[in-house]
Amino acid sequence: xxxxxxxxxxxxSAGNRMxxxxxxxxxxxxxxxxxxxxxxxxxxxxRRSLTVNKTTVYxxxxxxxxxxIVREVDLLEGMKRYEILDESDHHHHMICLKCRSIQCIEMGxxxxxxxxxxLKNHDFKVLSHTLEFVGLCGRCRD
Amino acid sequence: xxxxxxxxxxxxSAGNRMxxxxxxxxxxxxxxxxxxxxxxxxxxxxRRSLTVNKTTVYxxxxxxxxxxIVREVDLLEGMKRYEILDESDHHHHMICLKCRSIQCIEMGxxxxxxxxxxLKNHDFKVLSHTLEFVGLCGRCRD
DNA sequence: CTCCATGCAAACACTTTGCATCAAG
DNA sequence: CTTGATGCAAAGTGTTTGCATGGAG
Numbered sequence: 001x002x003x004x005x006x007x008x009x010x011x012x013s014a015g016n017r018m019x020x021x022x023x024x025x026x027x028x029x030x031x032x033x034x035x036x037x038x039x040x041x042x043x044x045x046x047r048r049s050l051t052v053n054k055t056t057v058y059x060x061x062x063x064x065x066x067x068x069i070v071r072e073v074d075l076l077e078g079m080k081r082y083e084i085l086d087e088s089d090h091h092h093h094m095i096c097l098k099c100r101s102i103q104c105i106e107m108g109x110x111x112x113x114x115x116x117x118x119l120k121n122h123d124f125k126v127l128s129h130t131l132e133f134v135g136l137c138g139r140c141r142d
Numbered sequence: 143x144x145x146x147x148x149x150x151x152x153x154x155s156a157g158n159r160m161x162x163x164x165x166x167x168x169x170x171x172x173x174x175x176x177x178x179x180x181x182x183x184x185x186x187x188x189r190r191s192l193t194v195n196k197t198t199v200y201x202x203x204x205x206x207x208x209x210x211i212v213r214e215v216d217l218l219e220g221m222k223r224y225e226i227l228d229e230s231d232h233h234h235h236m237i238c239l240k241c242r243s244i245q246c247i248e249m250g251x252x253x254x255x256x257x258x259x260x261l262k263n264h265d266f267k268v269l270s271h272t273l274e275f276v277g278l279c280g281r282c283r284d
Numbered sequence: 285c286t287c288c289a290t291g292c293a294a295a296c297a298c299t300t301t302g303c304a305t306c307a308a309g
Numbered sequence: 310c311t312t313g314a315t316g317c318a319a320a321g322t323g324t325t326t327g328c329a330t331g332g333a334g
Contacts (some may be wrong), residue, residue: 017308017313038298053316058299060314074218076272078324079298094266105264107256114252115275122247123280124236130218131273133257138265159288159333180323195291200324202289220299221323 002084004030007069016067021045021052025060026069034093034102035073035081075102075132092131098140105133144226146172149211158209163187163194167202168211176235176244177215177223217244217274234273240282247275 004027011026012018028044029036036044038057045052061082064070071085075095091104115126146169153168154160170186171178178186180199187194203224206212213227217237233246257268 019308019314021314054298055300055317056315062300063314072218074216076214076216094260094264094268096266097269103264103266105260110256114249118236118247118275122236122245124238124245124275125277125283126236126275127239127277129273129275131271133260133266133268133271135267135269141267161289161333163289196323197292197325198290204325205289 002030002086007084011067011069014067020050021056021060022063024048024050025057026064029064029070029082029084032083034104035075035083037077037079037081039079041082074130092133094133094135094137096137096140097134098136101137103137107131144172144228149226153209153211156209162192163198163202164205166190166192167199168206171206171212171224171226174225176246177217177225179219179221179223181221183224216272234275236275236277236279238279238282239276240278243279245279249273 004023007026007030008018008023011022016022024045025041028041032040032044038054038061041057041061042052042054045057061070064082065072068085070082073081073083073093075081075093089106090108091106094103094105095101111129111131115129118124118126146165149168149172150160150165153164158164166187167183170183174182174186180196180203183199183203184194184196187199203212206224207214210227212224215223215225215235217223217235231248232250233248236245236247237243253271253273257271260266260268
């Protein structure tokens with residue numbers, strides 16, 4: 001789990017304002033396992049007695065996106081999800097068709113070989129990829 | 143390129159009505175390389191002097207989806223794309239960041255090994271996956 | 285003639301924008 | 310005090326629904 005304190009320090013020392021919403025959102029994003037949606041963030045904030053307008057949440061997410069604190073994840077649900085961006089932690093997701101649970105899965109550099117092949121064979125320089133696995137988790141297969 | 147004639151025959155002999163819109167949409171989907179959006183379909187139809195309401199296009203796409211003629215593709219653009227579903231043609235996409243072009247890339251069963259590892263190590267049965275490569279095509283790298 | 289297909293308007297879900305107000309530093 | 314953060318209402322975008330009409334078989 002990435003430390004929210006570190007991130008907040010970094011933002012502060014870069015001259016960004018430290019507001020209640022910003023602090024709370026970074027903390028929630030750090031604690032939450034798996035990517036979280038704007039709506040879920042609002043619920044989480046409310047649980048901390050912080051009633052925040054959706055506009056503010058979306059704007060803060062854009063801010064964190066721009067600062068490369070979070071990254072956007074699209075799991076084909078018709079909405080975006082966000083998770084802390086940690087360059088050293090390359091992972092993908094497993095989405096259960098039944099219970100809709102989302103687990104992360106470490107992947108290392110399994111696609112590096114494929115991506116260098118793509119450059120050779122297709123003259124296309126891969127900068128990033130999205131890879132999500134859809135299926136059934138153990139509990140839902142019983 | 144999948145033959146639209148075949149698909150239309152199949153649909154007809156299964157007792158489905160053959161309308162101008164259905165015929166045209168299947169043809170466009172077959173001819174178009176790479177996944178196409180609802181809006182692009184409407185433009186394509188207009189080029190054939192067929193002015194079709196978006197509702198009709200969405201409904202026809204759902205119909206083709208249900209009949210497993212097409213599949214949905216999400217390239218993180220905020221809208222869905224559709225392409226002819228051909229079980230024997232397992233491919234993914236390369237999306238250029240600059241020109242937004244979409245190329246298909248054959249992939250065979252490169253992820254089978256990873257997916258059986260996932261079942262073993264994470265007790266998660268992968269049924270399908272999404273894999274898209276984002277980067278720069280040859281022309282845009284010059 | 286019987287249904288499925290279609291168009292239109294309106295609703296929907298998620299996200300963004302404009303503008304006035306608020307609060308961090 | 311200054312500027313970035315916030316709330317609210319409205320607009321935007323992609324998609325879906327309800328309902329009446331139209332056309333394939």
